[in-house]
Amino acid sequence: MASLSSDEVARYARDGWVKPAWRLPRDRTNAMREALDELIARNPGVRPEKLVSAHIEGDNGEGVRGSAAFLELARDPEIVDLVSGVVGEDVILWGCHVFCKPPVDGYETPWHQDGHYWPIRPLATCTVWVALEASDRGNGCLRVVPGSHAARTLHPHLHEDRIDLTLNQRMATGAFDEAQAVDVELEPGEMSLHDVYMIHGARPNTSERRRTGVALRYMPSTSLFDRSLRPSDGKTGVAVNFARRPLWLLKGVDRAGNDFVTGHPR
Numbered sequence: 001m002a003s004l005s006s007d008e009v010a011r012y013a014r015d016g017w018v019k020p021a022w023r024l025p026r027d028r029t030n031a032m033r034e035a036l037d038e039l040i041a042r043n044p045g046v047r048p049e050k051l052v053s054a055h056i057e058g059d060n061g062e063g064v065r066g067s068a069a070f071l072e073l074a075r076d077p078e079i080v081d082l083v084s085g086v087v088g089e090d091v092i093l094w095g096c097h098v099f100c101k102p103p104v105d106g107y108e109t110p111w112h113q114d115g116h117y118w119p120i121r122p123l124a125t126c127t128v129w130v131a132l133e134a135s136d137r138g139n140g141c142l143r144v145v146p147g148s149h150a151a152r153t154l155h156p157h158l159h160e161d162r163i164d165l166t167l168n169q170r171m172a173t174g175a176f177d178e179a180q181a182v183d184v185e186l187e188p189g190e191m192s193l194h195d196v197y198m199i200h201g202a203r204p205n206t207s208e209r210r211r212t213g214v215a216l217r218y219m220p221s222t223s224l225f226d227r228s229l230r231p232s233d234g235k236t237g238v239a240v241n242f243a244r245r246p247l248w249l250l251k252g253v254d255r256a257g258n259d260f261v262t263g264h265p266r
C-alpha cells in the first residue's frame with residue numbers, strides 16, 4: 001500500500017508541495033498515455049491544456065468528452081492513500097484536469113494559486129499532478145514557490161485576455177519572489193502533491209517533447225462543495241460547470257453534508 005512517509009508529510013506541511021517516493025508502475029503509466037492519446041483524439045476542438053473533467057465519461061457538460069480511464073486513475077486506492085496523508089481519512093474527489101502541453105507551442109501556465117473560483121468552504125484541496133511523460137525544465141514542468149501556502153491567503157490575481165495560456169489569471173507582480181521558485185522535475189509515472197494555497201506556474205513548452213500532467217483534485221469531507229455559491233464560470237479561461245460537477249466519496253465518511261447525487265447518471 002502506498003502512503004506518505006512522515007518526512008513527506010512534514011515537507012508538504014512546510015513547503016506546500018511534495019514529490020512522494022511512490023510512483024505509478026510503468027505498465028500503468030503506459031496505459032494512461034494510451035488513454036491520453038484517445039482522449040485527445042476524441043476532443044479535436046479542445047486545446048489539450050484545457051481537458052477539464054477528463055474523468056467524466058462521454059459528454060461531460062463542460063465541453064470535453066471524458067474517459068473512464070481517468071476516473072479509474074483518480075480512484076486508485078494507492079493514490080487516495082497518499083492524499084490521506086495530508087487531508088485525513090475522509091477524502092472526496094471533485095475534479096480532474098489534464099494539462100497536456102503539445103510540443104513547440106504548448107501554452108504557458110501563469111503564476112497562480114488554485115481555488116479563486118472553487119466553491120469549496122472552507123477552501124481546501126490537495127492536487128495530485130501525475131506525470132504521464134517526462135516533465136522537466138526543457139518542456140515546461142510545473143514550478144512551485146515553496147512555503148507560499150503558509151499564510152493561507154489568496155493573493156490578488158489579474159485577468160489576462162490571451163488565448164495562449166492554460167489559465168487567464170496571473171498573480172499580480174510583487175506578490176512573491178520568483179527567484180524562490182523550484183522546478184518540479186518528474187519522470188513518467190512520478191507525481192507531485194500540492195496545496196490549494198501554494199503559488200505555482202509553468203513555462204510554455206517550446207521543446208520537441210509533449211508534457212502531460214493529470215491534475216487530480218481531492219478535498220477533505222470536512223469541507224463543503226457548495227453549489228449554491230453559483231461560481232462564475234469561465235473566469236479562468238476554462239469553461240466549468242461546478243453546479244453539475246459530480247463528487248465521489250473515496251474514503252471515510254462525509255462530514256459536511258456534501259451532495260454525491262448531482263451530476264451522476266441516474
Ligand SMILES: O=C(O)CCC(=O)C(=O)O
Nearest residue numbers: 099109114127202213215
Ligand atoms: O500543468 C500545468 O501547467 C498547470 C497545473 C496546475 O496549475 C494545477 O495542477 O493546479
Ligand SMILES: [Fe+2]
Nearest residue numbers: 112113114200
Ligand atoms: Fe493550478
